[in-house]
Amino acid sequence: MEAGKGPVDLEKEVLNEGLCASCGACVGICPYIKVVKDRVAIIEPCGISEGQCYDFCPRTPTDIAALERRIFGEESPDSSLGSYISIEMAQARDSETRSRAQYGGVVSALVTYAMNQGEIDAAVLTRPFDGSLMPTSVMAEQSSQVLGCAGSSYITSATLAELNKATKQPRGAIGVVGIPCQVMALRKMQASKHETGAKGVKLVIGLFCTWALSYKGFNEFLKGKVDPSSIKRIDIPPPPANILVVHTKEGTMEFPLDEIRGSIKPTCNICYDMTSELADISVGMVEGIDDWNTLIVRTPEAKRLIDKAKQDEVIESRPLEESRLDHLREASLNKKRRAISEIVKRTGDEKNLLYLRLSDGESRKFL
Amino acid sequence: MSTLTVDQPGKSVLMMGNEAIARGAIEAGVNFCAAYPGTPSTEIAESLARVAEHFGLYAEWSTNEIVALEAAAAASLAGLRAIVAMKQNGVNVCSDFLMTISLSGTKGGLVIVAADDPSAISSSNEQDSRNFAKFADLPLLEPATFQEAKDITKWAFELSEKLGLPCMIRSVTRLSHSRGNVKLGEIPEGRPVARFEGAYIAGAFVAIQHSALHQKLEQAREAFEESEFNWYVGPEDAKFIIVTSGSGWFYSREAVAALGLGEEVGILKIGTTWPLPERFIIDHLRQATEILIVEEVDPFLEQNIKVILSEQAKTLGPIEVYGAKSGHLPGFGDINQDKVARALASIKGLEYRTRDEVYAQRASDLALPILPPRMPTVCPGCPHRASLWAIKAALKLDGRDGFVTGDIGCYSLGAGPAGFWQLKTLHCMGAGTGLATGFGQLGQFGFNQPVISVCGDSTFFHAAIPGLINARFNNSNLLMVILDNGGTAMTGFQPHPSSGYDALGRPAPVVEIEEVCKAIGVEVKVRDPFEVDQAIEDLYDMLQEDGVKVMVFRRKCYLVESKEKGRKRVFVEPEKCIGDDCGCARFCSRVFNCPGIIWDQEAQKAKIDEVVCTGCGVCATLCPRGAIVVEGG
Known part of the structure; x- marks a missing residue:
């Protein structure tokens, strides 16, 4: 956390550089920063030199080791997948949950379960395909709202803004489902000296993420090809397919991934985290097995919840094969290598890794 | 009566x-x-x-x-x-x-x-x-x-x-x-009977x-x-005559009296200024050797009288003419007794002081500290403030250096702090849309800034429709924002074609602005600018589309609304107000800057000036901490 920086610096270092992840951490704190779709802008500088907006941003300097110590009590011993207690395969027991979810339905099942068990009172979620390509942020207060938020649209929404709104109307224990940049911002919010809605967050479920698309770019790409309001599901099958599949009410369309790469948010190219390493629980796909998830349990509290969920037959699990685990590690390491190389390309200096404050030893692994 | x-x-x-x-x-x-x-x-x-x-x-x-x-x-x-x-x-x-x-x-x-x-x-x-x-x-x-x-x-x-x-x-x-x-x-x-005949x-x-x-x-x-509206006062043989018309008459009379020149300076007051009554003027200038021409704005009388003087040079002889050309009076701006007296004093070599210096100093010492410096602004509760904030936000989010072309109405003040300096052009009625239709054609020259024209509801009917049609016909790119506050507000809320009543207050057919726009064939949305976030999002979305689009921001002038429907009390809950802290930084009183919101220097909290506030409540929706409350919701 760098002291003495505020919105002017945020604009200069992040927004003007195209590095905004549109996570929403800076949105809704004050009347000066607004988001529409996935575009965030500072409408007018507020004149404050040291601001929460700069503090919370996942693309301003972040001492990852310090955050890890805060969450896990120690720095991560694993450079590829972060701190964890267990890694396994899991799926929701309920077949409807599975059928509506992107993969195995573990996230939907866990959030619903946590709400029903009173572990959390509300959940900050992202609802895809809400009549448009642009997903919407939701503060769900009923577990019945959860399943409507299953699935991924590959576009980020400023979900964390919901937490900032929560300062106006405080809620009890909150669960958050987010992608790695959102999880990182959330952890920065929790570590901040400021009174934020993130202080009430008791459960953080992080999703695996390789990259996200910009709304404008993807919307323009689909124009004339697909009616965004008819989209039911978007999927990127594992390599070597190299395609993006759009399922609509009318049928299924496939687009070569290479045609879509131009719409990837530039900030994703400097992202160092594939598996939401700072979450309590991380969930992603299992390559080649459609209706199962990879489940990484990182904190003891999360382990307690998962064990209970298994006991109550909400989710079931199997061990993850060693070869799949190796594959996951390799994919995560590749993302880190790509990110560091892209950052150095931008800064022209191996010592200047933009937002990443890594130890020399850690950064040398990827240079 | x-x-x-x-x-x-x-x-x-x-x-x-x-x-x-x-x-x-x-x-x-x-x-x-x-x-x-x-x-x-x-x-x-x-x-x-x-x-x-x-x-x-x-x-x-x-x-x-x-x-x-x-x-x-x-x-x-x-x-x-x-x-x-x-x-x-x-x-x-x-x-x-x-x-x-x-x-x-x-x-x-x-x-x-x-x-x-x-x-x-x-x-x-x-x-x-x-x-x-x-x-x-x-x-x-x-x-x-x-x-x-x-x-x-x-x-x-x-x-x-x-x-x-x-x-x-x-x-x-x-x-x-x-x-x-x-x-x-x-x-x-x-009452005569009306009948048209002839051609x-x-x-x-x-x-x-x-x-x-x-x-x-x-x-x-x-x-x-022979007009009774032309007259001369002063000595019969005055060598120095003030020639004046309109408001200059009172100023000239007072200036002559203030300088005690009644015995030597005459005033020739003309009420019929085009064409000039030449014989009348010549008759009264026969004795004169010097004249000072006093009139408001252009040297209209001055130049036309100089023509007469030149034509009558043989009869009248040389006459020295003072006025705008000589620099004794400005030839621009309004005039007053003081300016006329100074001109007269300077010509006559007299000393003239409007008021005692000690008095003037004391007056300014007393007045200045209690007169806060104020920029021109729109009224408390004015919907234009919210509209222009939404426009500013949408342009900033768009990020292509878009700008606003303006025209004449209350929202002209948007060129200043009342509209967050958003209007970048300001000329005459309808000019914003006319300019925008031109800017919107510059794509082939590398122009990629989005253009928003703003125009009022009354101005729309007055002068902006041809610009909009031109934009549509020639396939321009612009977003026209019609700031519909329900009347010709700047001049006192007179009705216009979409007001629903006429000059006598009788019900009148309504010409719907959006229907006119639709008939022109352009995309039109109607929104309430007090729903600020929605307004921002819709404007942003419209900016992403090519072509001619119209956004009608509809919200009645709140001065009128509060008179008609009564005024809700708005107040600040000080314990919720975070004032200068991160998360607000006095947004309501410093940035949004409605005259109804003031900053309590002692308490370091925002405060509603209940005398000025119209109770519109838009500030309550913008307050990041919910500290501003509208009584009764």
């Missing part, structure tokens, strides 16, 4: 200049009044509309000044007496018709009142509309007193009828908007028509030679 209906000839009544003009029209038996509101002319038609039913005359707010003049001219062509009133800029708008109705001529008395706004207190320019009378070859009258405002107007109808020409009256803010005693005349009875064709044998027009002007000159 209106001073216009008092039927007691000889009675002295305190009247505003504009009321006196209206009363003059009543005493002339006016039948028809058409106008578009504009400061400082508005009260002329407003007063007449108020008594329209009483006198059985017709009064309307027209969509713009050229339509007003054409409508009034129709009444004249049917043999009725008609008056049309407008501010200076209105004369520009109606000038096309003006330049041709002078050729075709008129029948019933047709009087055009042009009210100029010296120093542009409420205008986007400063102009001297007297030039239009000369330009169009029309007789011009300039009242100097409140009595004359009435009497000249009455006489203008007679003159117009006699010449078969429209007659122009020029007023200025200081006459139109101040008050003085007026001795009433008789109100005629009876009024400008464009047939134009040169002959033009020559005939010059002959009519000569007749006007003859009439002016």
